[in-house]
Amino acid sequence: MPNPLSDVLQALQALGAQVDFLPATGGAVEDLDLPDIDERVDNWLNYQERIFESIIESPSTGLYRRVEPIGRTVQHTFRYFLDGSLRSYFLGTAIEEDRDTPVHFAQLGAALVRRLDDGNVKVRRLEVEKALFLAKNRLSQVAWDGVARACQKVGIQIEDISQDDQITKHLSGQADLRNRTAGKVRYRMHMLETKIALAGLNELKDEEWLVVDGSLLFEILLSQLCQRESPRVIGVAKSFRRDPQFKVGKGVRAQRLNLTQLLAELKDCHRTAAFGARDGRVVFWYVRIRPQGAMDYPLMGVIKVEMANPSQGPVDTELVDFLSGCLVAERSVTPYGADRRWHACLYPIYLAEQAIKTSFLSDEVVRSGLRWR
Amino acid sequence: MMEEESVRPVIGLASATHSDPNTSNSFSFWLTPGVILNPFDIVEAEQVAHYGTSRTFGIVTTLEHTTDAPTHLTNFISSNFGDVNETPNTQRQGTMLARVAVLSNDKDIYMPVRTQAPIRFATPEGIRVALGIDEVPEAYRIPAGIIQMSNGTRAVAYLDRRYILGPEGAHVNITGISGLATKTSYAIFLIQAILQRAQAEEIGVIILNVKHGDLLRLDRPSPRGLSAEDYEMWEALGLEPKPFTDVRYLLPWGKDTHRTGQPNSFLVPADLGKVNLYAYSLQDTYDKLDLLLSHVPDPWDTLGALIGEVTMGLSDPNTGEWGPSGEWKDVSDWDSLLDGPPLVDEQGRAKRVKDVRPESVGRFRRIMRRIVKTRQSGLFVKQRPKIACNLSKEIAKIRGGETIVVDIAKLTDEEQTLVFGDILRTIYRLYAESAVEGEELPQKVIIFVDELNKYAPAREKESPIIEQILDIAERGRSLGVILIGAEQFMSAVHPRVVGNASTVVVGRAGSAELADSAYRALDPEVKANITRLQKGELVLSHAIYRQPIKIIFPRPTYHQEGAD
Numbered sequence: 013m014p015n016p017l018s019d020v021l022q023a024l025q026a027l028g029a030q031v032d033f034l035p036a037t038g039g040a041v042e043d044l045d046l047p048d049i050d051e052r053v054d055n056w057l058n059y060q061e062r063i064f065e066s067i068i069e070s071p072s073t074g075l076y077r078r079v080e081p082i083g084r085t086v087q088h089t090f091r092y093f094l095d096g097s098l099r100s101y102f103l104g105t106a107i108e109e110d111r112d113t114p115v116h117f118a119q120l121g122a123a124l125v126r127r128l129d130d131g132n133v134k135v136r137r138l139e140v141e142k143a144l145f146l147a148k149n150r151l152s153q154v155a156w157d158g159v160a161r162a163c164q165k166v167g168i169q170i171e172d173i174s175q176d177d178q179i180t181k182h183l184s185g186q187a188d189l190r191n192r193t194a195g196k197v198r199y200r201m202h203m204l205e206t207k208i209a210l211a212g213l214n215e216l217k218d219e220e221w222l223v224v225d226g227s228l229l230f231e232i233l234l235s236q237l238c239q240r241e242s243p244r245v246i247g248v249a250k251s252f253r254r255d256p257q258f259k260v261g262k263g264v265r266a267q268r269l270n271l272t273q274l275l276a277e278l279k280d281c282h283r284t285a286a287f288g289a290r291d292g293r294v295v296f297w298y299v300r301i302r303p304q305g306a307m308d309y310p311l312m313g314v315i316k317v318e319m320a321n322p323s324q325g326p327v328d329t330e331l332v333d334f335l336s337g338c339l340v341a342e343r344s345v346t347p348y349g350a351d352r353r354w355h356a357c358l359y360p361i362y363l364a365e366q367a368i369k370t371s372f373l374s375d376e377v378v379r380s381g382l383r384w385r
Numbered sequence: 386m387m388e389e390e391s392v393r394p395v396i397g398l399a400s401a402t403h404s405d406p407n408t409s410n411s412f413s414f415w416l417t418p419g420v421i422l423n424p425f426d427i428v429e430a431e432q433v434a435h436y437g438t439s440r441t442f443g444i445v446t447t448l449e450h451t452t453d454a455p456t457h458l459t460n461f462i463s464s465n466f467g468d469v470n471e472t473p474n475t476q477r478q479g480t481m482l483a484r485v486a487v488l489s490n491d492k493d494i495y496m497p498v499r500t501q502a503p504i505r506f507a508t509p510e511g512i513r514v515a516l517g518i519d520e521v522p523e524a525y526r527i528p529a530g531i532i533q534m535s536n537g538t539r540a541v542a543y544l545d546r547r548y549i550l551g552p553e554g555a556h557v558n559i560t561g562i563s564g565l566a567t568k569t570s571y572a573i574f575l576i577q578a579i580l581q582r583a584q585a586e587e588i589g590v591i592i593l594n595v596k597h598g599d600l601l602r603l604d605r606p607s608p609r610g611l612s613a614e615d616y617e618m619w620e621a622l623g624l625e626p627k628p629f630t631d632v633r634y635l636l637p638w639g640k641d642t643h644r645t646g647q648p649n650s651f652l653v654p655a656d657l658g659k660v661n662l663y664a665y666s667l668q669d670t671y672d673k674l675d676l677l678l679s680h681v682p683d684p685w686d687t688l689g690a691l692i693g694e695v696t697m698g699l700s701d702p703n704t705g706e707w708g709p710s711g712e713w714k715d716v717s718d719w720d721s722l723l724d725g726p727p728l729v730d731e732q733g734r735a736k737r738v739k740d741v742r743p744e745s746v747g748r749f750r751r752i753m754r755r756i757v758k759t760r761q762s763g764l765f766v767k768q769r770p771k772i773a774c775n776l777s778k779e780i781a782k783i784r785g786g787e788t789i790v791v792d793i794a795k796l797t798d799e800e801q802t803l804v805f806g807d808i809l810r811t812i813y814r815l816y817a818e819s820a821v822e823g824e825e826l827p828q829k830v831i832i833f834v835d836e837l838n839k840y841a842p843a844r845e846k847e848s849p850i851i852e853q854i855l856d857i858a859e860r861g862r863s864l865g866v867i868l869i870g871a872e873q874f875m876s877a878v879h880p881r882v883v884g885n886a887s888t889v890v891v892g893r894a895g896s897a898e899l900a901d902s903a904y905r906a907l908d909p910e911v912k913a914n915i916t917r918l919q920k921g922e923l924v925l926s927h928a929i930y931r932q933p934i935k936i937i938f939p940r941p942t943y944h945q946e947g948a949d
Contacts, residue, residue: 083472083474084472084474084475085472127475130476131473131474131475131476132475132476133475133476302465302466303466306466341474342474342475343465343474344463344464344465344471344472344473344474344475345454345460345463345464345473345474345475345476345477346459346462346463347453347454347459348454348455348456348458348459348462348463349454349455349456349458349459350453350454350455350459354462359474359475359477360475363475363478366453366478
């Protein structure tokens with residue numbers, strides 16, 4: 013069986029022709045995810061806002077609302093589910109004169125699954141790509157062009173980790189390029205998710221909705237969504253930033269709640285009021301899909317739901333109730349034991365992630381296939 | 386073949402994982418949703434070959450349903466913490482996984498089946514290859530039942546005659562609690578198949594009827610006739626559904642037979658011309674007393690010594706035939722043996738006989754009196770009348786193509802042992818010892834007996850009857866004497882008897898029974914499946930098969946008891 017990473021090796025050889033290479037000890041080393049990476053990404057995507065003052069729904073103005081589970085057998089609304097996944101490796105350091113750049117390799121992908129009438133899911137779209145990550149500003153133009161040409165020739169992506177984007181700019185400066193790579197790989201994955209999400213939206217039939225894992229605040233996606241009229245897509249986050257504050261009520265009755273306070277009072281099968289972000293282009297709310305008594309911590313069993321709101325006006329309470337009810341029904345089944353965030357995990361999203369991960373080359377293959385000699 | 390493969394659906398793909406690899410001996414595959422598969426189905430996997438592809442055949446041993454739930458708690462929580470009415474919004478990912486034991490490869494390639502290799506149900510031709518039947522010449526094939534697969538495919542399971550009737554192997558053992566008359570029905574079916582496929586005129590059959598009148602109407606057709614399904618099966622097996630021909634019945638003399646003329650049997654065969662009565666006088670039994678006392682513990686061989694003295698005393702020293710002489714000259718029947726000299730003195734007390742002490746002689750008399758006098762069924766007579774025959778002489782007349790049914794159903798245990806032992810000894814001597822030129826003996830003799838455990842029990846070290854059975858089991862193959870034995874529990878049969886059977890048939894059995902070492906050749910998965918066998922289903926293990934298979938067989942064509 014030929015080396016499935018011979019394409020990446022060719023690109024690396026092109027790089028090696030121009031620069032010296034200090035390989036990682038023992039071959040490719042998998043980059044570990046930062047702790048609470050989803051929560052951090054939510055922070056980075058949403059960093060401008062921390063205090064949310066406006067309940068952006070109508071006619072309800074209450075802080076909590078009970079919702080009834082609306083399962084697939086009652087009304088099959090959520091038909092498509094999208095997730096992205098990545099796995100990256102540090103290969104070594106490329107040294108040119110007195111400059112150097114870390115060289116990372118990543119497998120990243122996005123999958124769109126469709127749920128059938130009987131509750132089974134089928135993969136509708138699945139894209140997996142291989143990419144190299146280097147800092148362009150640490151290499152000569154000749155070296156960069158050489159490796160870029162080689163990547164193009166063998167069909168793999170190349171990314172400049174020195175260039176800022178919506179995620180990377182929040183990570184440490186140019187000094188810690190390896191740390192920036194984590195953001196860059198994630199940015200690349202979100203790009204792929206955006207591409208598949210927009211394709212998925214075009215597949216939706218009447219009354220069908222798409223559920224995207226994570227936030228819709230990725231600007232490239234959001235701007236596309238806001239160009240449409242009522243896009244039937246929601247983002248569902250299992251982990252979210254914990255520092256926002258919510259100002260509710262008016263006048264002397266006004267009070268400010270932090271997230272823990274807000275969610276501590278959120279009962280099973282209830283949702284919070286919908287709040288606006290990004291000038292109302294996005295509305296978000298929280299839904300408790302599992303009883304608090306069965307969880308270890310008040311924030312467990314709660315999902316954050318985001319919906320694009322191109323009109324920036326108040327959203328219909330009935331719609332938010334309906335979507336929340338559909339989400340509560342998603343509590344069955346759960347990947348308990350297989351994913352530490354099972355309590356807030358939507359199973360079809362988990363399956364989409366599995367579809368991507370099973371398409372990745374295994375660690376053993378990557379370590380053996382990318383051994384730098 | 387390519388065209389055929391495109392028509393036959395792929396029912397799943399082979400699956401090998403890090404912790405559960407496929408090997409030369411086994412592989413796993415996941416099933417396409419909607420496919421129904423069962424243990425014992427035979428499947429084929431696409432396999433590499435030096436040129437083109439080959440086929441690896443295997444038999445399904447276990448089916449598993451596996452899901453991505455790491456624990457049962459996961460499923461409990463998935464139902465909203467134990468709400469049985471919760472409907473899963475998304476079906477949990479799961480698959481049916483089939484475990485397969487490799488049978489063979491049609492190009493002798495025993496590489497493990499690669500993951501993702503397409504799996505199909507085997508065709509009837511494939512099943513023959515899988516079991517090695519294709520390597521058995523047509524002339525040696527004996528149909529032993531039908532393999533019925535979940536997709537409706539049927540194939541005939543053939544046995545290799547050379548492993549049933551010798552010389553490569555011999556004997557059949559049938560075990561299980563499958564249900565009424567399943568074991569007997571199968572034995573009779575198999576004998577019919579042998580007679581129809583081998584040269585019947587060269588084979589003699591002796592069948593012991595041990596229960597009711599089960600086998601006393603072998604030559605009569607079933608009054609109900611055959612169902613269409615049974616008829617189809619007979620046809621598929623290439624056999625003619627007909628009762629036995631050329632049958633003789635030997636029925637025991639009873640207590641009232643001298644008055645009524647009726648044998649001591651549950652029923653009397655309709656055609657009296659085919660019936661003979663048999664009885665045992667002392668003259669018929671004196672050299673078989675060891676068989677009669679087989680069940681009596683004799684750790685110091687005192688009974689054995691006395692039996693030797695009795696036999697010698699009652700034999701003519703010149704001919705070895707019956708001929709009491711010397712101090713035994715007055716012994717002419719059971720009464721004079723047990724109550725007269727030389728075993729008893731004038732005062733009616735037991736006497737020493739050579740080295741055997743009076744106490745042992747007394748014990749012999751007590752036991753013998755119980756067996757042949759007080760608790761006998763009528764089999765033992767003072768003098769055998771003309772209308773009753775000597776069983777061993779009658780058995781010795783066996784001809785090729787003939788079936789002799791010996792009824793022992795109403796006899797006591799000791800009497801049954803005597804009769805069975807007498808038959809075995811007669812046949813064994815006929816083949817092993819006499820071998821006179823020109824004697825018209827059938828080339829093979831098949832002896833069928835149910836409740837074999839009574840005669841060759843597992844935990845008894847040795848007895849005359851066990852020795853006799855072991856002689857047949859271990860040397861019958863070369864002599865042409867074939868034993869088809871049946872019993873409820875194989876664990877209760879002497880291991881050397883079962884060990885010498887090249888074909889073992891197992892009906893439904895309990896897990897405790899299957900835990901016995903007698904079944905150590907069967908995989909745990911096969912054993913688990915045996916506990917679930919239905920009536921009429923049997924698991925067949927044959928010398929040429931790489932794995933046991935499940936078969937069904939048609940109802941017999943003779944008039945079975947309860948059929949009217």
